[in-house]
Amino acid sequence: MTVTADFNDARAGSGEVIKPVNGDYSHYRIVPARYPARTVGTVLAVVLIVATLHSVLGNERWGWGVFAEWFFAEPVLVGLGRTLLLTLLGAFFGFILGTGLALARVSGSPLLSGVSWTYVWIFRSIPLIVLLLILNNLGYLYETITIGVPYTGINFISWNTTQLITPFAAAVLGLALHAAAFSSEIVRGGILSVDQGQLEAAAALSLPRRRQFSRIVLPQAMRSILPTGFNEIILLAKGTSQVYILALPELFYTIQIIYRRNLEVIPLLMVATVWYLVILTVLSIIQHQIERHYSRGALRNPPPSVFSHLYRRLVKPKEGAPAAYVPAAATTKVVRRSPLQARGGEVTIHGVSKSYGSLKVLDDVTLKVPVGSVTTILGQSGSGKSTLLRSINHLERVDAGFIAIDGELIGYRQDGQTLYELKEKEILKRRVEVGMVFQNFNLFPHLTAVENIAEAPVTVRGLSREQAEAEALDLLARVGLADKAHAYPRQLSGGQQQRVAIARALALKPKVLLFDEPTSALDPELVNEVLDVIKELARSGATLVIVTHEIGFAREVSDQVVFMEQGRILETGTPDKVFSRPDHPRTAAFLAKVL
Numbered sequence: 001m002t003v004t005a006d007f008n009d010a011r012a013g014s015g016e017v018i019k020p021v022n023g024d025y026s027h028y029r030i031v032p033a034r035y036p037a038r039t040v041g042t043v044l045a046v047v048l049i050v051a052t053l054h055s056v057l058g059n060e061r062w063g064w065g066v067f068a069e070w071f072f073a074e075p076v077l078v079g080l081g082r083t084l085l086l087t088l089l090g091a092f093f094g095f096i097l098g099t100g101l102a103l104a105r106v107s108g109s110p111l112l113s114g115v116s117w118t119y120v121w122i123f124r125s126i127p128l129i130v131l132l133l134i135l136n137n138l139g140y141l142y143e144t145i146t147i148g149v150p151y152t153g154i155n156f157i158s159w160n161t162t163q164l165i166t167p168f169a170a171a172v173l174g175l176a177l178h179a180a181a182f183s184s185e186i187v188r189g190g191i192l193s194v195d196q197g198q199l200e201a202a203a204a205l206s207l208p209r210r211r212q213f214s215r216i217v218l219p220q221a222m223r224s225i226l227p228t229g230f231n232e233i234i235l236l237a238k239g240t241s242q243v244y245i246l247a248l249p250e251l252f253y254t255i256q257i258i259y260r261r262n263l264e265v266i267p268l269l270m271v272a273t274v275w276y277l278v279i280l281t282v283l284s285i286i287q288h289q290i291e292r293h294y295s296r297g298a299l300r301n302p303p304p305s306v307f308s309h310l311y312r313r314l315v316k317p318k319e320g321a322p323a324a325y326v327p328a329a330a331t332t333k334v335v336r337r338s339p340l341q342a343r344g345g346e347v348t349i350h351g352v353s354k355s356y357g358s359l360k361v362l363d364d365v366t367l368k369v370p371v372g373s374v375t376t377i378l379g380q381s382g383s384g385k386s387t388l389l390r391s392i393n394h395l396e397r398v399d400a401g402f403i404a405i406d407g408e409l410i411g412y413r414q415d416g417q418t419l420y421e422l423k424e425k426e427i428l429k430r431r432v433e434v435g436m437v438f439q440n441f442n443l444f445p446h447l448t449a450v451e452n453i454a455e456a457p458v459t460v461r462g463l464s465r466e467q468a469e470a471e472a473l474d475l476l477a478r479v480g481l482a483d484k485a486h487a488y489p490r491q492l493s494g495g496q497q498q499r500v501a502i503a504r505a506l507a508l509k510p511k512v513l514l515f516d517e518p519t520s521a522l523d524p525e526l527v528n529e530v531l532d533v534i535k536e537l538a539r540s541g542a543t544l545v546i547v548t549h550e551i552g553f554a555r556e557v558s559d560q561v562v563f564m565e566q567g568r569i570l571e572t573g574t575p576d577k578v579f580s581r582p583d584h585p586r587t588a589a590f591l592a593k594v595l
Contacts, residue, residue, distance in 0.1 A: 063267035070258065070271050079254030080275055086250060087237040087279075089172045094179025094236070095229070101184035103213075106191055116184065123181035129242045131178055135170040136246050167246040175243075179236050186228045190221030200395055201442035204435070205456040205508065206428040215455065219446045222294045230287040237279050251275060297445035297488040344372040344543030345406045345433060345511030347392060352401035354387055354567075361387045362398070363567040369512075369560070374544045376554040379564035380590065385547040386439075388564070389514050392545065393434040394427055405433050405512060432460055435505030439517040441497045443489040443504070449476060450485040453504045460508060468507075475503040479533050495526030502533055513537065515546040551594050555579055563587045 056062060070076055101119060104112040123131070139162035148155035165173070194217050202212040241252035249257070252272055259268035347369035354362040361384045369375045377385045390396040392403055394411040402409055402419065410430045412419040422430075443452050453472035457463045463471070476482050479499040489497050498518055505513060515534065519527045531553050538544060538557045548554055554561060554575065561578040563571045563586075570584045579595070582588045 061266070062270065063264055066262075066264045066267035067270050067274075070268060071274070073258075075249075075254050075258065076251070076271060076275075079249055079251040082249065083237070083240045083251040084279070086171055086175060086240045086243065087233070090175030090179055090236050090240070091233045093172070093176035095183045095187075097176065097180035098183030099187050101180060102187035102191060105184065105188050120181045120184050123177055126178075128174065128178045128239055129245055132170060132174040132243060132245055135165060135174050136167060138165050138170075167243075167248045171240075171243040171246055171248055171250075175236060175239065178239070179232060182232050183229065186225055186232060187221070189228070190223075190225035191217060193224040194220045195442075197438060197440055197442040198444065201436075201438060201444070203395060203428070204393060204431065204438075205504070206432045206460045207456060208428060208459065209424060211459050215459075216444055219294060220444075223291070226287060226291050226294065230283060234280055234283055237283070238276060294446070297447065297490055344541055346371045347512055347543065347545065348404045348407070349388070349392070350401055350403075352388070352391060352398050352403060354384075354391060354396060354398050361567050362391070365401070365567070365569055367562060367569060367572065369543060369545055372541045372543055373559040374538045374546065374557050375560040375562060376546045376548055376558045377562045377564060378548070378551070378554065378590070383564040384567040385564055386516050389436075389516050389545060389547050392512070392514060393431050393436055395436075397421075405430075410434070428460075432508055433511045434514060435508060435510035435512070436514040437498070437501050437505050437516065437518050439520055441489070441494075441501045443497055443501055445489050448486045448488055449481065449492070449500045449503075452489070452500060453507045456504070457507050472503070472507060475506055476500070479503050480529075493526060494522045495529045498522065498526075498530045499533055502530075502537075506537075512543045512545065515544065515548070517547050517549065519548070519550060549594070551579070551591070563590065565590075 057064070101116045104116040105120075107113060126134075139160075142161050144158050145161050145164055146155050146158040148157075198216055198220065199212065202216045207216070240250050243250055244253035244256065247253070255268045255272045259265045262268075347367075349365055349367040349369075352362055352365045353360070363384075365384075365388060367375075377388065379385050387396055391398050392405075392410075394403075397411065402412065404410075408430065409419070410433075411427055412421055413426075414420075443449075444455070447455065450469055450472045453475055454465065454468035457468040457471065458465055461468075473482065473485055476485050479502060481496055481499055481503075484492060484496060484500075489500070492500065502518075518534065519530055522530065527550070531550065534544070534546070534553075535557055546554070546558075556575075558575045561573060561575050562569055563578065563582075563584070565586050571578060571582060571587045573583075578587065579591060582591060
């Protein structure tokens with residue numbers, strides 16, 4: 001063995017390629033790849049850093065003794081405190097006003113959107129220093145500020161403008177108004193970055209608009225808002241130096257007063273510079289930790305933040321909470337129990353038409369879906385299948401006709417022969433009866449599987465968090481995902497995500513379940529695990545309406561098959577009739593290509 005090893009070493013030294021015995025590389029020595037350019041760059045960086053430090057620390061003219069004398073001096077610390085207070089108040093009020101402006105900008109009201117745009121246009125145009133001077137001299141324009149009923153002479157309270165708008169108040173107001181214009185666009189950009197499917201999923205779960213924003217939209221938007229938002233706060237912290245124009249003794253103005261007295265300009269400017277560096281560093285650390293907190297669901301293995309550690313240490317889990325619940329017989333196979341206990345509902349579609357501009361997507365569609373039946377809708381892409389499905393729960397507003405669940409219209413209130421369109425709040429209440437599973441899952445990425453399922457029952461049905469999570473865990477067990485309860489969507493496969501989406505739709509115990517091509521976004525190997533869950537639902541007595549291209553699945557589970565073409569229903573019948581003896585030639589031609 002020794003002779004062989006020596007011989008191999010000799011051959012290796014000669015540059016000859018030697019194949020390992022039985023593929024064993026364990027005794028080989030690994031030599032990392034070398035990058036000379038990186039080495040040269042590193043050396044140059046070290047030389048530059050050393051030269052800079054020597055130049056700054058070794059030059060007596062920097063006056064480091066004076067710097068040390070004044071760094072913690074009381075006037076400097078007082079000015080620093082005022083700078084931090086101005087930054088805090090300016091950022092707080094600025095982002096509150098900016099968020100309101102952003103919501104107005106994305107609202108459906110042209111007037112609100114126009115007012116918001118005008119505000120942003122004006123206050124982004126005015127330099128901060130000019131704005132501060134205008135506010136400080138507001139008393140010249142308006143001697144008093146009065147609250148009352150306009151144009152009636154009825155006044156409740158009045159102030160002298162000069163006494164009310166002090167230099168500090170003018171500074172806070174100016175910083176806030178200035179920051180609001182920029183933060184409005186930052187928040188609006190974050191809102192627009194959230195995928196439209198997330199809003200549709202939240203609406204399909206009947207979550208109130210306020211809850212949609214606070215629980216679904218804002219946490220996802222924060223990932224886009226935070227980097228630019230903190231950049232704005234940092235700029236605001238440095239922008240406080242401009243309030244020197246108001247003779248307000250913040251950090252920079254205090255430094256100016258001191259160096260005008262002792263003429264030590266550079267050391268005092270370094271005091272201000274280092275304190276600004278400290279402020280920037282603290283803000284950067286806070287930003288990093290908040291970004292890590294909101295990275296939940298964005299990364300497969302999100303790093304824990306300081307806030308997560310504090311929450312786990314300070315907030316003890318409630319007794320009886322099912323946070324660690326795992327069924328004793330947890331398995332990846334579907335448990336053969338009906339996950340839906342509520343009865344199905346009858347869907348009536350009458351004379352429904354829908355157009356997008358000049359394109360007519362639905363054309364006088366009439367269909368009845370019996371209670372507890374399974375209806376599959378077939379047709380080529382663009383035939384109007386998904387639009388019809390989304391019209392059933394009023395995610396799409398139809399132009400003509402009506403759709404009812406057990407005789408009750410979702411989007412309208414009937415008064416005699418007149419239909420009044422309901423407000424969004426009322427539509428959400430009626431939409432509870434219709435669950436929907438989307439083609440692209442549309443799970444909320446920042447919520448775990450159990451949180452995705454429990455959110456709607458807590459908000460819409462009024463269940464306690466403990467009860468909702470217990471029911472969510474039961475649903476996960478029934479779709480074979482009990483061991484994935486606390487996984488984020490990004491940590492799940494496509495088939496697992498779709499099964500969580502089905503469980504989420506079931507959590508509200510709807511009368512009707514809509515499936516919009518539930519397997520089209522899945523790999524072939526994952527299709528069957530989702531279809532097995534839907535088959536189980538089909539045997540449970542729920543009313544299912546399924547848009548699908550899975551012809552074999554449609555033949556197996558359907559009570560009724562519908563074929564659509566160019567927004568019209570061309571044929572309706574039993575699976576045996578439609579697949580074996582279609583009446584319409586277009587149906588026969590379509591099936592001939594896919595069967």
